[in-house]
Amino acid sequence: MGIVVENGGILTTVQDEGRFGYQAYGVSTSGAMDSHAFHIANILVGNDMTEGALEMTFIGPTLRFTCDNIIAVTGGDLTPMLDGAPLPMYRAVLVKEGQKLSFAGARNGCRGYIAFAGGLDIPLVMGSKSTLLRNNLGGVKGRKLEKGDEIAFTSPKTELPGMEKRVVPADVYPEKEIVLRVVLGPQDDEFTENGVRSFFWNSGVITNEFDRMGCRIEREPIEHKGDGNINTDGISLGSIQVPANGKPIIMLADRQSTGGYAKIGTVISVDLPKIAQSQPGFKVRFIQVSLDLAQSLYVRELEQMKALDRMLNG
Amino acid sequence: MDVKFLVAGDRAVSVEFGKEICLEVNTKVRMLEEKLKESPIEGVVEVVPTYCSLIVHYRPEVVRYDGLVEALKDRLEHMQAVAVWKKIVKEVPVLYGGETGPDLEYCAQLEQISVEELIRKHSEHIYYVYMLGFAPGHPYMARFEEPYSFKRRESPRVKIPARSVVVQQNLSDLIPFEQPCGWNIIGSTPLDICNYEKEDPFLLNAGDWVKHIPVTKEEYDRIRRDVENGTYQVKSYELKENA
Numbered sequence: 147m148g149i150v151v152e153n154g155g156i157l158t159t160v161q162d163e164g165r166f167g168y169q170a171y172g173v174s175t176s177g178a179m180d181s182h183a184f185h186i187a188n189i190l191v192g193n194d195m196t197e198g199a200l201e202m203t204f205i206g207p208t209l210r211f212t213c214d215n216i217i218a219v220t221g222g223d224l225t226p227m228l229d230g231a232p233l234p235m236y237r238a239v240l241v242k243e244g245q246k247l248s249f250a251g252a253r254n255g256c257r258g259y260i261a262f263a264g265g266l267d268i269p270l271v272m273g274s275k276s277t278l279l280r281n282n283l284g285g286v287k288g289r290k291l292e293k294g295d296e297i298a299f300t301s302p303k304t305e306l307p308g309m310e311k312r313v314v315p316a317d318v319y320p321e322k323e324i325v326l327r328v329v330l331g332p333q334d335d336e337f338t339e340n341g342v343r344s345f346f347w348n349s350g351v352i353t354n355e356f357d358r359m360g361c362r363i364e365r366e367p368i369e370h371k372g373d374g375n376i377n378t379d380g381i382s383l384g385s386i387q388v389p390a391n392g393k394p395i396i397m398l399a400d401r402q403s404t405g406g407y408a409k410i411g412t413v414i415s416v417d418l419p420k421i422a423q424s425q426p427g428f429k430v431r432f433i434q435v436s437l438d439l440a441q442s443l444y445v446r447e448l449e450q451m452k453a454l455d456r457m458l459n460g
Numbered sequence: 461m462d463v464k465f466l467v468a469g470d471r472a473v474s475v476e477f478g479k480e481i482c483l484e485v486n487t488k489v490r491m492l493e494e495k496l497k498e499s500p501i502e503g504v505v506e507v508v509p510t511y512c513s514l515i516v517h518y519r520p521e522v523v524r525y526d527g528l529v530e531a532l533k534d535r536l537e538h539m540q541a542v543a544v545w546k547k548i549v550k551e552v553p554v555l556y557g558g559e560t561g562p563d564l565e566y567c568a569q570l571e572q573i574s575v576e577e578l579i580r581k582h583s584e585h586i587y588y589v590y591m592l593g594f595a596p597g598h599p600y601m602a603r604f605e606e607p608y609s610f611k612r613r614e615s616p617r618v619k620i621p622a623r624s625v626v627v628q629q630n631l632s633d634l635i636p637f638e639q640p641c642g643w644n645i646i647g648s649t650p651l652d653i654c655n656y657e658k659e660d661p662f663l664l665n666a667g668d669w670v671k672h673i674p675v676t677k678e679e680y681d682r683i684r685r686d687v688e689n690g691t692y693q694v695k696s697y698e699l700k701e702n703a
Contacts, residue, residue: 169508169517171654171662172592271656281596281637283656332466332474377481378593378600380508380515382472404510404593412469440470441520448521 147213147243148267148298151291155207155249160266160285160297161399163196165274169403175383176276176284177399179358179422180257182447183221183317187261189455190218190238190314192306198268198275199261200291206249206258207291213243215302216263218312222255222319222423238263238312240304255319255423264301278400280359312458319423323349326396326420327435328386328411333376336408337388341369345410349431350394356426358400363430367392370408378406384413386432396421414440416447463536465529466513470520475532476513483604486590487545489514490667492532495539501531509666510591511600549586549669551695552634552649554625555680556582560648563613567627567644570610581606582646583672586699587632589664597636597654597662601670604630616642623648625672632672634663650675650684651694663694 151158161184164177178184178201185195200207206224219226219235226233227248233239241247249258268275268285277285286295306312334342350365374390381387385397387407396413397405398421413421414435424430466474475492478485489509496507496516503522508515518528556579557564568578587601594600607630617640620626624635626643635641636653653663664670675683686692 166517167506168596169506170592170666171596172594172598173596272661283596329467329469332468377479377511377513378591379474379476379510379513380468380472380517382468382515382517384469402594403508404591409468412467412472415470437467437470437525441524444470445521 147302148215148262148296149209149211151207151293151295151297152210152246153208153248153293154291154295155202156205157203158207158291159201159277159279160198160268160275161201161277162198162275164399165272165276165278165284168272169380172403173272173283174278174280174400174403176274176278176358178259179399180221180259180419182416182419183257184259184261185451186236186314186454187218187220187259189451189458190220190236190312191216191261191263192238192303192459193261193263193265195451195455197261197265199259199266202249202258202260204252204256208246208248209260210246211241211243212296213299213302214240214304215299216240216304216306217247218261219258220261221258221317223253223316224256224258225250225253226258234313236314236316238306238309240309254321255317256425257422262299263303263306264299267298267300280400307460308458314454317419320420320428323429323431324420324424325431325433326417327414327440328432329414329437329440330411330434331409332379332412333408334410336371336374336376337410338369338371342410344368345394346432346434349429352424352426352428352430354426356424358398360398360401361396361421361424363394363396365393368394368410374408375406376408378404381405381409382412384415384418385409386411386413398422415444416440465532467525468515472515472517473525473528473532474513474515475536478512481511481590483588485512491539492536493666495535499535499538501528501535503528510593547669547699547701548667549671549697549699550664551671551673552651552663553675553680553683554583554647554649554672555675555677556647558677560621561625561646563644564646567608567610567646571608578608578646579674581608582627582632583674587670587672589666589668589670591666592662592664595636595639595654597664599634599653599664599670601632601634602630603632610644612642613644616640620645621648623651623653625649648680650680650687651692652687669699
């Protein structure tokens with residue numbers, strides 16, 4: 147018993163922390179695009195923060211519950227409704243058998259998460275529940291949710307300790323412009339001094355070529371020293387690769403594990419959710435920070451998340 | 461050793477051993493990879509070997525950049541000890557030409573040699589798996605003798621079938637899943653290059669060597685049946701060299 151999908155929405159997939167240990171074989175990590183909102187959703191319902199949840203995009207799904215369970219909806223505000231009445235976000239809520247969860251459209255941000263107490267009964271493929279659409283891997287039959295899909299709950303709950311305390315302030319996302327902090331490298335030396343200066347000086351605009359794999363940015367070309375090609379090497383999450391045309395692409399959750407374009411810098415981990423919640427047409431500006439700061443911010447956020455987890459879940 | 465540590469964001473560092481795609485540089489990449497298996501660094505999530513570098517994905521909450529680089533330097537200093545290289549050869553049956561190898565004759569024409577000679581060059585020498593990437597299980601392979609002179613096709617195909625054997629110059633790849641491709645297709649293998657259903661989904665590892673074995677249509681069909689039934693054992697052996 148769990149949920150029946152009455153409408154899949156635009157792009158709803160099962161995602162967890164990601165699939166690790168197989169990048170050496172050419173398997174993308176996948177995982178939640180906005181890991182911050184994803185972690186909070188799980189913590190609110192008492193799950194391990196890396197448990198598989200649903201990631202939805204712009205227009206969420208319509209789900210009918212075939213048994214009671216506690217859920218939390220976080221991330222972009224896609225206007226969640228329970229049986230037609232507004233459902234509070236960033237709060238653990240008990241949904242009863244027969245009730246219907248639907249979404250009335252994006253108001254702020256664009257990617258939302260639904261975590262279910264006890265988790266979803268999705269088989270692990272190479273250690274992960276994450277869906278990798280390009281390779282039809284993981285999740286529900288390797289694809290996005292469709293009408294008629296049924297997903298069972300692993301161990302649904304009707305109560306959790308301190309239900310009234312299971313609420314946190316909602317994240318609010320920028321509406322038109324984002325600033326992304328970047329650590330230089332790994333191939334900043336493949337660009338001219340002018341190229342690097344212009345990368346930080348001039349802003350760009352997010353194009354329609356923006357999906358779970360990457361986010362292409364239209365802007366004044368960034369100047370390479372050579373042709374922009376390198377010996378194919380490993381790609382990390384948030385890498386900004388710049389092909390021969392000088393237009394950057396930020397590499398996201400479903401990125402290929404390796405690639406042959408020079409990478410000028412890498413968006414710092416704590417800023418990745420900003421990209422996940424952006425839309426085509428948003429202005430993007432990059433600013434440079436030190437690696438030390440980037441790591442300190444990342445570790446601090448992780449500690450805050452663990453503190454929330456301890457507070458709510460002991 | 462001229463090793464560079466390239467910062468790839470706050471959770472990865474790329475260890476680069478050189479700029480030239482060659483066995484010597486790639487062997488160092490593989491040595492560090494092996495050394496890290498033997499002597500792991502706490503906080504390292506996974507490593508990905510490529511032509512000239514090993515990217516190390518790590519967790520800064522466990523080990524910060526400076527600490528990681530220090531630990532990597534230690535492993536680099538001591539990695540000679542793992543340099544006892546086994547040359548593992550895997551045999552990959554190939555049905556050359558026909559419907560599933562549509563460019564075989566065209567390639568022979570380009571090369572101005574007979575089809576038999578083209579096949580001989582492809583199947584007599586062993587190919588080295590520099591790395592895997594692009595798609596799950598997709599190998600990047602090269603041979604070190606008698607390269608072809610032709611490169612990619614002028615216009616790439618939008619889709620080529622899984623298990624295609626494609627070539628250009630000294631390179632040859634095995635296509636795990638249907639994909640677009642600009643290389644010439646000279647044959648098809650009955651083996652699965654990647655099969656998620658299997659406990660070990662991948663035919664090849666980085667560092668393996670591949671020997672293509674020409675097979676007839678009958679042999680191809682029989683092997684394919686065995687693969688689908690899960691009864692086929694990939695032939696693999698260690699190549700002992702005098703040197």
